[in-house]
Amino acid sequence: MSDCMLRLQSVTKRFGTTMAAESVSLEVGQTELFALLGPSGSGKTTLLRIIAGLDAPDEGRVLIGGRDVTRLPPYRRGIGMVFQDFLLFPHKTVAENIAFPLKMQGKSRAETADDLKWVSQLVRLTGLEERYPHELSGGQKQRVALARGLVSRPSLLLLDEPLANLDRELRKRMEVEIRRFQLELGIPFIYVTHNQEEALTMASRMAVMREGCLEQIGDKLALYHRPATAFVAAFLGSPNTFEGDVVGVEDGRAEIAWHGHRFWSRAHDGLAPGLRAVCYVKSEKIAFASSGAALAGRLRDTIFKGQYADYLVCLDDGHEITVSAAPDLCHRPGEAVGITWAADDGDAFPAVGKE
Amino acid sequence: MSNTVRFWLMVLPGTVFLVVFLLLPLIAIVVFSFWRTESYTLIQDWNLDNYATIFSHSAYLTFLARALVMATCVSLVCLAYAWPVAYFIVRYGGRYRLILLLSTAAPFLTGEILRVAALQQILGPIGVVNMALTRFGFDPIEALMYSNMATGTGLVYLWLPFMVLAIYLSLLNFDFALLDVAKITGAGPLRAFVEVTLPLNRAGTAIGIVLVFIPTLASATTSQFLGGPDGALYGNILARQFGSTGTWALGSAMGVVLFLASALALVIVWRAVGDLRRSGIVIKGAPKP
Numbered sequence: 001m002s003d004c005m006l007r008l009q010s011v012t013k014r015f016g017t018t019m020a021a022e023s024v025s026l027e028v029g030q031t032e033l034f035a036l037l038g039p040s041g042s043g044k045t046t047l048l049r050i051i052a053g054l055d056a057p058d059e060g061r062v063l064i065g066g067r068d069v070t071r072l073p074p075y076r077r078g079i080g081m082v083f084q085d086f087l088l089f090p091h092k093t094v095a096e097n098i099a100f101p102l103k104m105q106g107k108s109r110a111e112t113a114d115d116l117k118w119v120s121q122l123v124r125l126t127g128l129e130e131r132y133p134h135e136l137s138g139g140q141k142q143r144v145a146l147a148r149g150l151v152s153r154p155s156l157l158l159l160d161e162p163l164a165n166l167d168r169e170l171r172k173r174m175e176v177e178i179r180r181f182q183l184e185l186g187i188p189f190i191y192v193t194h195n196q197e198e199a200l201t202m203a204s205r206m207a208v209m210r211e212g213c214l215e216q217i218g219d220k221l222a223l224y225h226r227p228a229t230a231f232v233a234a235f236l237g238s239p240n241t242f243e244g245d246v247v248g249v250e251d252g253r254a255e256i257a258w259h260g261h262r263f264w265s266r267a268h269d270g271l272a273p274g275l276r277a278v279c280y281v282k283s284e285k286i287a288f289a290s291s292g293a294a295l296a297g298r299l300r301d302t303i304f305k306g307q308y309a310d311y312l313v314c315l316d317d318g319h320e321i322t323v324s325a326a327p328d329l330c331h332r333p334g335e336a337v338g339i340t341w342a343a344d345d346g347d348a349f350p351a352v353g354k355e
Numbered sequence: 356m357s358n359t360v361r362f363w364l365m366v367l368p369g370t371v372f373l374v375v376f377l378l379l380p381l382i383a384i385v386v387f388s389f390w391r392t393e394s395y396t397l398i399q400d401w402n403l404d405n406y407a408t409i410f411s412h413s414a415y416l417t418f419l420a421r422a423l424v425m426a427t428c429v430s431l432v433c434l435a436y437a438w439p440v441a442y443f444i445v446r447y448g449g450r451y452r453l454i455l456l457l458s459t460a461a462p463f464l465t466g467e468i469l470r471v472a473a474l475q476q477i478l479g480p481i482g483v484v485n486m487a488l489t490r491f492g493f494d495p496i497e498a499l500m501y502s503n504m505a506t507g508t509g510l511v512y513l514w515l516p517f518m519v520l521a522i523y524l525s526l527l528n529f530d531f532a533l534l535d536v537a538k539i540t541g542a543g544p545l546r547a548f549v550e551v552t553l554p555l556n557r558a559g560t561a562i563g564i565v566l567v568f569i570p571t572l573a574s575a576t577t578s579q580f581l582g583g584p585d586g587a588l589y590g591n592i593l594a595r596q597f598g599s600t601g602t603w604a605l606g607s608a609m610g611v612v613l614f615l616a617s618a619l620a621l622v623i624v625w626r627a628v629g630d631l632r633r634s635g636i637v638i639k640g641a642p643k644p
C-alpha cells in the first residue's frame with residue numbers, strides 16, 4: 001500500500017496461555033476507515049492497545065507513518081482513542097473531560113472553546129457541559145468519551161465500540177457523522193465493533209478477527225460476498241448452514257450432497273470428493289422460485305423485521321431454512337414453496353472437527 | 356415505629372462513644388481551664404487567668420509554634436515518603452499487597468517506649484550511627500543527638516504507617532486505567548500524575564496528613580527521649596502541668612488551646628480539599644447545582 005499510515009508486522013501478544021494477538025499483520029491507509037470486527041474476546045481491544053502503545057507486543061513491530069514506534073510511549077504517538085469502558089475522569093466536568101486532550105496540547109482558551117462547542121453539538125451534549133460523569137446516563141457517557149477522542153484531531157484515531165450504548169436513532173446519526181468527520185480530517189480511523197451492520201455501513205475495508213488471528217482482511221464487500229474462511233462465512237450476514245458430502249469438485253465449484261439433495265457452490269481450498277463439507281448460503285441470497293426450485297417445502301412462519309422479513313421454510317424432510325426477502329410477499333403459513341440460489345452464492349469449506 | 360427503633364439502635368453506640376470518650380473529657384478540661392489550682396487541688400473559682408498566662412508569656416506560644424513547625428515538617432516528610440511507598444505497594448504489590456502494607460506497620464508491634472528507645476540506640480551519641488562514624492575517624496553528626504532533628508526523625512518513623520495506610524486505601528479505589536487515557540491524550544508521567552492521580556487521591560492524602568499532623572502536634576514522648584534539653588515541644592510543657600508542677604487548671608487551658616489549634620488545622624486541610632467532586636467522590640443524593 002503506497003499511502004500506508006499504520007503497519008503492523010506479525011504482532012503477537014500473550015496473556016498467560018491466551019493468545020490475544022497471534023502474528024497479526026495489517027496495513028491501514030492514510031484516509032481509511034478500517035473496521036475490526038470479531039466476537040467478544042477475539043483480541044480487538046488488545047490490538048488497539050498495542051497500536052496505542054498501552055501494551056507492548058511480545059513480538060512484532062508497529063509502524064506509524066513509516067516510523068517504528070514499537071518502543072515509543074503512548075504520549076509520543078499522537079494517537080487518539082475512544083475507550084470501550086469510557087474511562088471518563090470522575091473529577092472533571094463533561095467540558096473538562098472533552099477539553100483534556102486540548103489542554104495537553106496546550107491549545108489556547110479560544111481554540112478550546114471553539115472546538116468544545118463544535119464537538120458538543122456534534123455528539124449532542126450541549127447543555128450537559130457542567131455535569132460530572134456520575135450524573136450522566138450510559139449513552140451520554142459514551143458520547144463524552146467519543147467527543148474526547150474526536151476533539152484531539154490526532155494522526156490516527158482508534159475507536160473501541162464507540163456506539164455500543166446508544167439508541168438506534170442516535171447510532172445511525174453518529175455513524176454518518178463519524179464517517180463524515182473521518183473524511184474531513186483525512187486521517188485513518190480504526191473502528192472496533194462486534195456489530196457487523198455498523199462495520200459494513202461505515203468501513204471501506206475491514207478485518208474479521210478470531211481468537212487473536214485476523215481471519216480475513218479486505219474490502220468489506222469482498223468479505224461479505226466472498227468469505228475466505230468458514231468462520232468469516234458463518235460470522236457475516238445470517239447464513240444458512242448445510243453440512244454434507246462432497247460429490248465432485250470442478251472449476252472452483254463443488255457439488256454437495258445434503259440429505260438427498262444436490263447443489264453446487266463455490267469450493268474453497270481443501271475440498272475433495274468424499275470429504276465432508278460445510279456450505280454457507282446467506283439468507284437473502286436464497287429466493288423463492290415457482291419452477292426449477294432446488295428445494296421444496298412449506299412456509300412455517302414469517303418474521304417481520306421492518307425493511308425485510310425472514311421466511312422460515314420447512315423442507316419436506318424437516319430441515320428448516322431461512323429466506324430473507326421483501327416483507328410483502330404474499331406467502332401464507334403452510335403454503336407450499338420452492339426455493340433456490342445461484343451456485344456462486346454458496347461457499348463450501350471442508351468440515352473440521354466433527355465427523 | 357420500628358424504623359425509629361432501628362435508627363436509634365444504629366446511632367446509639369457511636370453516640371455513647373463520642374459522649375463518654377470525647378465530649379465529657381472535653382467539657383471537663385474546658386471547665387477546669389477556667390478554674391484555679393492551689394497546692395495540687397482544683398478550686399472552683401471562675402477566672403481567665405490561665406488563658407492570660409498562656410497568651411502573655413511568650414514561652415507557651417513559642418512552644419506551640421515549635422510544635423506547629425514540627426508537625427508541619429513531619430507531615431510533609433511523611434507525605435513525600437509515603438506516596439511512593441503506597442503507590443508501589445498498590446501498583447506492583449500484586450497478591451503481596453496486604454503483607455507489604457502490614458510490614459510498614461511492623462514497628463508498632465513493639466510498643467511506643469521501646470520504639471523510641473530503639474531510635475535512641477541508633478541516633479544518640481552512643482548510637483549505632485555516631486559510634487560507627489567515630490570508629491572510622493569521622494566526627495559524630497551533632498544534629499542526630501538530642502536535637503529537633505532527632506525528634507523529627509522519631510516522629511516520622513512513628514506516624515509514617517498512618518500516612519502510608521491512608522494513601523494506600525485511597526489508591527486501592529483509584530482506577531489506574533484512567534492513566535492510559537491521560538497518556539494517550541499526550542500527558543507524560545508527571546503531567547498524568549498532577550492531572551489525574553493526585554486530584555483523585557487528594558481526599559485520602561488529606562486524611563493521611565491529618566492522621567500525622569494532629570498526633571504530632573500533641574506529642575510528648577518522642578521529644579522527651581530524643582529531643583534533649585532544648586527539644587521540648589508544647590506537649591512536654593503541657594504534660595508537665597499535670598505532672599511535676601501540678602497546675603491542672605493551666606494544663607487544661609493549654610489543652611483547650613491545643614484542641615483549638617488541631618481543629619483549625621483540620622479546617623484548613625478540609626478547605627484545601629475543597630469540593631469533594633473535584634476528588635472524584637460521588638455524594639449520592641447531593642443536590643445538583
Ligand SMILES: Nc1ncnc2c1ncn2[C@@H]1O[C@H](COP(=O)(O)OP(=O)(O)OP(=O)(O)O)[C@@H](O)[C@H]1O
Pocket residue numbers: 015016018019020038039040041042043044045046047084194
Ligand atoms: N490484562 C489481561 N490479562 C489477561 N488476559 C487478558 C487481558 N486482557 C485481555 N485478556 C484476554 O485476551 C483476550 C482478548 O481480549 P480483548 O479484550 O482484546 O477482547 P475483545 O475482542 O476486545 O473483546 P470484547 O468484544 O468483549 O471487548 C481475551 O481472552 C481476554 O480474556
Ligand SMILES: [Mg+2]
Pocket residue numbers: 044045046084160
Ligand atoms: Mg474489547
